[in-house]
Amino acid sequence: MSVTLQPEALQAERPATQRSVAKIALIGNPNSGKTSLFNQLTGLNQKVGNFPGVTVDKKTGISQITPNLKAQIIDLPGTYSLYPKSLDERVIIDLLYDPQSKHYPDLVIVTADASNLKRNLLLFTQLADLQIPSVLALNMMDVAEAEGVKIDIDALQRELGVPVFPMNARKGVGIAALKIVMSQQLEATSTVFYTLPEELKPLIASIKARFDLKNDYLALHYAHQYKSLKFLTEEESNWIAALLEADEFKSNAQQAAETIARYTRINEMLLDVVRVERVDKDEKFSNRLDQVLTHKVFGYVIFFGILFLIFQAIFAWASYPMDLIDLGITNLNGLIQENFSGPLVNLLTEGIIAGLGGVLVFVPQIAILFAFIAILEETGYMARVTFMMDKIMRKFGLNGKSVVPLISGVACAVPAVMSARTIENWKDRMITIFVTPLMSCSARIPVYTVLIALVVPEKYYLGFLNLQGLVLMALYLIGFLAAIFSALLLKVILKARERSYFIMEFPVYKMPRWKNVGLTILEKSKTFVFEAGKVIVAISVILWVLASYGPGNSFEVAEQQVLQQAQVKGWTPEETENHVASAQLESSYAxxxxxxxxxxxxPLGYDWKIGIALLTSFAAREVFVGTMSTIYSIGEEENVSTIKSKLLSEKDENGQPFFNPARSFSLMIFYLFAMQCVSTLAIVRRETKSWTWPLAQLLYMSGLAYVMAFITYHLFS
Incomplete structure (x- = not known):
């Protein structure tokens, strides 16, 4: 079979339309600067959702292209070609292969790494053949120039037949000019880069007629990928399958031949448009740095040192803003209660504001955590961590790509589980999904913070080592160890013949783009406040109602019993009031x-009050703090104490502090292992297409949490 490649202009032109909001898709290889360009175009006008019909996150944003034109910018997952290898890459074909879809883009901007143009142009030539108006954004020109790569932009533009714009998306260079071209290209013609072999034309003609397609290359992709196209009906997929069988269509052979032919044409073209001037033959800075950061010994030492710094910072740096937020909430409640009274005021202060305070007080810690994660990704170091951990992960039934979900699990288990779809091997992916919730997510930080503050003194060693930070890091390490040993167990249980491969491209080291870091912090903090906050405040209100009312006249009976005891035992008015509040809480529905x-x-050392918190925190782990805050606000004259002081003032039946080291560490261990997040269970169900995996997770992690908490309580007792 012979295949020829030639650029030729299309006669058909996409009809010009007047539109107020255009749909523009960003697509490119991983590490080509696509996300930086998205942030430059949209700024703060971003939102995160799901692609239609799938569980893959998508980012969209609004950009003012010209005074008369707004555009919805869609940030697509990074991919190397239009033949997807992972679940998130399949999102692209669903979006680009259905011209009738309301999500079909009016324009595609292809981001390409100017320092590695050959590899990036493969994807561009495939997109160009779909006849969607496009622009090539030639990114990282500064990197290319530093490496001695000179590109003739005019010649490249003539060869491709589309506008080619050199730019630096990280610094915002070239964005204004790109917007002008984007508005012009919405009504421009495309070019064809690849001519189909003659023997395929009857097959392509049949597919075009059956689905009313205008594009030959799009029809060819229907033949290659009909099994993955979610918009096709079962009858349509069966029709294509029968057609391919009758024509003896060999998909793998055709893809290989096409790829070879495209690279042949790309090589010929680059001979005329790219010149490499290597004036410096010394080793690249990135390679020299990699010798240290990925060293078989020092690499791990540096990585764990960075983790140590992160956990120290979460406590040390966040303490001041947390104190200010806590003081502000306390003063607000005090001010309201001094000037107003009644059931609605109690609901507002002890239910809504107390629950809201349990959210806002932890925003500084969440922000610091995401700041570090964003910086590690921006600099390119996260890819090195993945590479270093591959050998270790394989011994436990995982692979290097499993590190990304596991580290992401430190932020939130939901996107972490979703990120496991980049793992091609089914067994590795299932094991990663199963063990990822064992990593301590950011939702556990509020629980850890309060309990550590109760029993771990705020001591410093060597002037900078914070004891509370050390305990927090130990909890994260225990979670990591639990995850990898659970993976080892699953490695033995699960059987699969599919072999696992690990391919990872190292981006060059770069200074983080602080605007992107700031956007990440803002986005993740907003998600924590509005997503977790809605649950926490709602449950806080419900808890206040359950704790403020009881069946019949139970509150009056409890109060009378306490007053009788007070006369006998000679309690002070303050002591009597506290006992009344405690008795009424015990008599309430809660x-x-x-x-x-x-x-x-x-057996774990918990009482009925902690039991309430355990039940409510199945909605979300961080609800524990709001629950405890609400419970211990009941019966107080003024809600002016912090969560910590409320818990410290609680006594057991012997008059000793209830939250002693045994109970506090037992609770930490329980929350470390327990699968207490409905959202995580839901996302595992969606990712695995089965209830077997989330139910197995719930049973395994709940049982593990109970056993380990039992051991911890009796060990410290």
Missing amino acids: GIVGHVIEPVIR
């Missing part, structure tokens, strides 16, 4: 529920 489950959790 107290009744807590007492029902108390026998089950008593």
Whole structure:
């Protein structure tokens, strides 16, 4: 079979339309600067959602292209070609292969790494053949120039037949000019880069007629990828399958031949447009740095040192803004209660504001955590971590790409589980999904922070080592160890013949783009506040109602019993008031529920109050703090104490601090292992297409949490 490649102009032109909001898709190889360009075009006008019909995250944003034209910018997953190898790459074909879809783009901007143009142009030539108006954004020109790569932009533009714009997306260079060209290209013709072999034309003609397609190359992709196209009906897929069988169509052979032919044409073209001037033959800076950062010994030392710094910073740097937020919430509640009274005021202060305070007070820690993660990704160091950990991960049934979900799990298990779709091997992917929730996510930080503050003194060693930070890091390490040993267990249980491969491209080291880091912090903090906050505040209100009311006249009976005891024992008015509040809480609906489950959790050292918090935190782990805040606000004259002081003032039946080291560490261990997040269970169900995996996770992690918390409580007792 002979295949020829030639650029030729198309006669058909996409009809010009007047539109107020155009759809513009960003696509490119991983590490080609696509996300930087997206941030430059959209700024703060971004939102995160799901692609239609799939569970892959998409980012969209609004950009003012010209005074009369707004555009919806769609940030597509990074890919090397239009033949997808992972689940997230398949999103691209669903978006680009259905011209009738309301999500079909009016324009595609292809970002390409100017320092590695050959590899990046493969994707561009495939997109050009789909006849979607396009622009080539030649990014990282500064890197190319530093490496002695000179590109003749005019010649490249003539060869491709589309506008080619050199730019530096990280610094915003070339964005204004790109916007002008984007508005012009919405009504421009495309070019064809690849001519189909003659023997395929009857097959392509049949597919075009059946699906009313105008483009030969699009029809060819229907033949290659009909099984992955979600918009096709079962009858349509069966029709294509029968057609391919009758024509003896060999998809793999055709893809290989096409790729070879495209690279042949690309090589010929680059001989005329690219010149490499290597004036410096010394080793690249990135390679020299890699010798240290990926060293078989020092690489791991540096990585764990960075983790150590992160956890120290979460406590040390966040303490001041946390104190300010906590003081502000306390003063606000005090001000309201000094000037107003009544059930609605109690609901506002002890329910809504107390629950909201349990969210806002931890924003500084969440922001610091995401800041570090964003910097590691921006600099290119995260890819090195993936490479270093591959050999270790394989021994436990994972691979190097599993490190990305595991590290992402430190932020949130939901996107971490979704990121596992980049792992091609089914067994590796399933094991990664199963063990990722064992990593301590940011939702656990509020729980850890409060409990550590109760029993771990704020001491410093050597002037900078914070003891509380050390304990926090130990909890994260325990979670990591639990994850990899659980993976080892699954490696033995699961059987699969599919072999696992690891391919990872190292981006060059770069200074982080601080605007991107700031956007990441803002986006993740907003997600924490609005997503977790809605759950926490809602549950706080429900808890306040359950804790403020009881069946019949139970509150009056409890109060009378306490008053009688007060006369006998000679309690002061303050002591009497505290005992009344405690007795009424125990008689409330919340107290009744807590007492029902108390026998089950008593071996762990927990009482009915903690039982309430355990139940409510199944909605989200961080709800624990809001729950405890709400419970211990009941019966107080003024809600002016912090969460920490509320818990410290709680006494057991012997008059000793209830939250002693045994109970506090037991609770930490329980939350470390427990699968207490409905959202994570839901996303695992969506990713695995089965209830087997999330239910197995729930049973395994809940059982593990109970056993380990039991051991911890009795060990410290």
